[in-house]
Amino acid sequence: MSSTLGNNLKISVFGESHGNGIGVVIDGLPAGKTIDMEAVLVQMKRRAPGRDKTATPRKESDAPKILSGMLGSTLTGAPLCAVIENTNTRSQDYGNLMTKPRPGHSDYTAFVKYHAANDVRGGGHFSGRITAPIVFAGAVCRQLLAEKGIKIAAHISRIGSVSDRGFDPVSIDNGLMTRLSESSFALIDEAVEEKLRAEVEAARLQQDSVGGVIECAVTGLPAGIGDPMFDGVEGVIAKAVFGVPAVKGIEFGAGFSLARMRGSQSNDPFRMENGKVVTETNNCGGILGGITNGMPLIFRAAIKPTPSISQPQKTVDLQTGENAVLEIHGRHDPCIVPRAVSVIEAVTAIALSELIGVKE
DSSP states (O other), rough: OOOEEEESEEEEEOTTTSEEHHHHHHHOOOOBBOHHHHHHHHHHHHHOSSSSSSSSSOOOOOOOEEEEETTEEEOOSOOOEEEEEEEOOOOOGGGGGGGGTTTTSSEEEEEEEHHTOOOOOOGGGGSSGHHHHHHHHHHHHHHHHHHTTTTTEEEEEEETTTOOOOOOOOOOHHHHHHHHHHTTSOSSSGGGHHHHHHHHHHHHHTTTTOOOEEEEESSSTTOOBBBBTTBBBHHHHHHHTTSSSTTEEEEEGGGGGGGHHHHHHHHHHHHEEEEEEEESOTTTTTTTTTOSSOEEEEEEEEOOOOOSSSSSSEEEEEETTEEEOOOOOOOOOOOOHHHHHHHHHHHHHHHHHHHHOOOO
């Protein structure tokens, strides 16, 4: 089982949801750079469970313990290793999943691939809990990217049938980027928060869950980053984003809407502005031929509903080989979209650090 990403910047994630701890090793960070740990903890808190009614009531501090790679607040150049202790587990809630896999979850496929040796407690290594060390790694990377003038922010684009306003694809305010990147319920139009929360609550009361869409933007990227064909910006970001549990789709710029357009509608006209080449629209999402064009990079990720719901579901008994009914116990998110916003930002920071390099 390999959970390693990158070459220029390599991260390796380890641990299981109900094990002693989870963590990450980051290789390829520059020596001598100072990391603001308070800013890192802001990102950790945005993802942490037990802080909002839309999330699981499981409470974890998600406080990373640095084992190596940092002296005080300064990166040493050695691999940076951080561990997050698991302190609030109820493994007994998962006993029936050993033989009855959850529909929509990795229980069955992991059972087959790892010959029933996988840890199913809380989802094991497939759990959303594993995104905590990813957020740590991303929080470190985004500080190094910020030194280059690169900002990353995402927001809840949609939950169920309720939507937020989208980013201006051509010009995104720095103040908005900062506000979103620090918010625990990130919205461009904060007036829709009550409707979004009502959508989650309706699902929860029906012992169900609901999915949504997260939109992410990157500003300050220069033109010319990315390599065709298989190391293009879309491919590198998509690989990182699909490492996040529950992501089932991604689109850049106008995405699938381009399939309904003609070239005269989808093409982004070029013009000069203050001696710089810009585009009048941004249907391409800031990427052409896998290479950045200097405009805001924008993409959206589709997040499926949490598979662990309280309603009885049809499954099979892997021990008896018969059909069965599963009732899931434990503490689960009725909607993971709000908490996943910081995770999408984190993997974007990691992917961009791989593309750009942060050694210097």
